[in-house]
Amino acid sequence: MNIFSDIEPFMLRAFAVAVVMGPLCALLGVFVTARRMAFFSDTIAHGALAGIALGFLLGFEDPTWPMVLFSLLVAAAILWLKEHTDLLTDTIMALLLSGSVAFGIIVLSMLKNKRGELHRYLFGDILSVGPDDVWLAVVLCAAIGAWLFTKLSPLALLTASEDLAHVCGVRTRWLNYAFVLVLTVVVSLSIRLLGIILVTSLVVIPPAAARNLARNLRQQIILSLIIGLFGGAAGTVASYHWDIPCGPAIVMACIAVFIVSLVASKLWLNKPAST
Amino acid sequence: MTHTTCSHSAADIAVSVRDLRVTLGGQAILRGVNLHLHRGQLVALIGPNGSGKTTLLRAIVGLQKPDSGDVRIFGESDLKKALPRVGYVPQRLALDRSFILSVREFLALRLRETQHWFWHRKRDTDDRLRAAMAELGAESLLDRPIAALSGGQLQRVLIVFALLKNPDLLLLDEPTAGVDSPGEESFYDLIGEVHRKHKLTVVLVSHDLSMVYRHASWVYALNGVVCCEGSPEHVMNADSLKEAYGLNVTPYQHHGHSHGPGGGIVQ
Ligand SMILES: Nc1ncnc2c1ncn2[C@@H]1O[C@H](COP(=O)(O)OP(=O)(O)O)[C@@H](O)[C@H]1O
Numbered sequence A: 001m002n003i004f005s006d007i008e009p010f011m012l013r014a015f016a017v018a019v020v021m022g023p024l025c026a027l028l029g030v031f032v033t034a035r036r037m038a039f040f041s042d043t044i045a046h047g048a049l050a051g052i053a054l055g056f057l058l059g060f061e062d063p064t065w066p067m068v069l070f071s072l073l074v075a076a077a078i079l080w081l082k083e084h085t086d087l088l089t090d091t092i093m094a095l096l097l098s099g100s101v102a103f104g105i106i107v108l109s110m111l112k113n114k115r116g117e118l119h120r121y122l123f124g125d126i127l128s129v130g131p132d133d134v135w136l137a138v139v140l141c142a143a144i145g146a147w148l149f150t151k152l153s154p155l156a157l158l159t160a161s162e163d164l165a166h167v168c169g170v171r172t173r174w175l176n177y178a179f180v181l182v183l184t185v186v187v188s189l190s191i192r193l194l195g196i197i198l199v200t201s202l203v204v205i206p207p208a209a210a211r212n213l214a215r216n217l218r219q220q221i222i223l224s225l226i227i228g229l230f231g232g233a234a235g236t237v238a239s240y241h242w243d244i245p246c247g248p249a250i251v252m253a254c255i256a257v258f259i260v261s262l263v264a265s266k267l268w269l270n271k272p273a274s275t
Numbered sequence B: 001m002t003h004t005t006c007s008h009s010a011a012d013i014a015v016s017v018r019d020l021r022v023t024l025g026g027q028a029i030l031r032g033v034n035l036h037l038h039r040g041q042l043v044a045l046i047g048p049n050g051s052g053k054t055t056l057l058r059a060i061v062g063l064q065k066p067d068s069g070d071v072r073i074f075g076e077s078d079l080k081k082a083l084p085r086v087g088y089v090p091q092r093l094a095l096d097r098s099f100i101l102s103v104r105e106f107l108a109l110r111l112r113e114t115q116h117w118f119w120h121r122k123r124d125t126d127d128r129l130r131a132a133m134a135e136l137g138a139e140s141l142l143d144r145p146i147a148a149l150s151g152g153q154l155q156r157v158l159i160v161f162a163l164l165k166n167p168d169l170l171l172l173d174e175p176t177a178g179v180d181s182p183g184e185e186s187f188y189d190l191i192g193e194v195h196r197k198h199k200l201t202v203v204l205v206s207h208d209l210s211m212v213y214r215h216a217s218w219v220y221a222l223n224g225v226v227c228c229e230g231s232p233e234h235v236m237n238a239d240s241l242k243e244a245y246g247l248n249v250t251p252y253q254h255h256g257h258s259h260g261p262g263g264g265i266v267q
């Protein structure tokens, strides 16, 4: 306890959010990467910028809710366009990503007193993590984490094959939407910490590093959770110690694990081949 | 042994399809399909590429919404109640190589799809999976990532998956698509064996007419509609089939049969 006493409270809050959101993003990320939804996650993160700008425009002091809502809107737009047009998913997402960024920047540039916010949301700012954000993160993490664990099997089956999942009685449409909803909420709430530009890395890098070492899905999930937790914790601590921005520190911590895992897997995989 | 569709009572019917119509991309693919599959039979579904065989199976299990028509499985029109009795092996399974699910995990998903398999690894589950895999001669694949399997290996795993919950109806959509030609014949023998041992109704989509002769008790030739049905001898000799295929069908031809462009793409 006393080690924490001389650490500033904002740092503790950032640490708390990081160790909660890190594993959660990493767990979601196992399915995001396997379902090729990394770009999707990036798009909804960028969609948040338009939400933030709109929130300020409408006079919100704290744009969290407009941010989450607009990200959800972008997610819904992707799904709708995918179903009702012949456009490629990549095209749809590139369109919505650049559209929401452009909209957000224009609105923020018009609001003279909010121009500084752009930098803050693009790159993340632990100073902006308030006590309410900590509670929100903890409660959300508990709820979403519990939901994810009860849905691991249907999600794994859905990822392997939607058709087989359907025949096995999984309500695939519903589960798809629920997954997108959960991903959107988690990603947009992690923006505070990592920033719009880097937030997807917390979803992508831990499962990728875990994939290097794992031999089955269960191992990948466990390793990914651990790496997400480590990345969040090590990143915030490093950020405090060396006075570097928190988001990039978390990302670099995850990248370091990724490199180690890659090297380890190469050494590891070479063994059975040579014998 | 000749069958007449009307002499059987409703309880004998495994699948009944009435006037099923499906349009895909503005094209009428199924134009009023009628089928009554009897319980316990191994039924072959044949037809040229694009004749709607896959679409028909997908419509039966609810993966394809029909424009109109009626599908009943064991007399049940509510799919939610019928599906637990059905095993389905799709024609293609687009598995992402980056998805690291092992065969063991994949099969466990079938056994406990509503609970999470995460923390438990029960001995009896393990035994059950090993026995099920051994039946198809694929025991050694249990700890391989499913995305790394060859076409033939994957088909075996998919059949094991479909059989795990002891279904009463097994739908196989070109199960030999990924199997190399020498292995094909023994693969069909394996399916015939599964059919006999598990006493289930099997619907098998196939290009391989010699297989149809050896294993099927009833044949449907599909081309948008059912253009011909009956015993293998009857259907194979029908002029309509020769027309539909545009080739001469030689009975009892076990080797050197020709394949449509759909066969044997996967190594
Ligand atoms: N999603 C789709 N959209 C448009 N056309 C489709 C779609 N799926 C299948 N088709 C078309 O439907 C026809 C029947 O396909 P299919 O049922 O797969 O035939 P088969 O299995 O007998 O080879 C084909 O001509 C195919 O091009």
Ligand SMILES: [Mg+2]
Pocket (backbone or CB within 6 Å): B053, B054, B055, B091, B173, B174
């Ligand atoms: Mg087909």
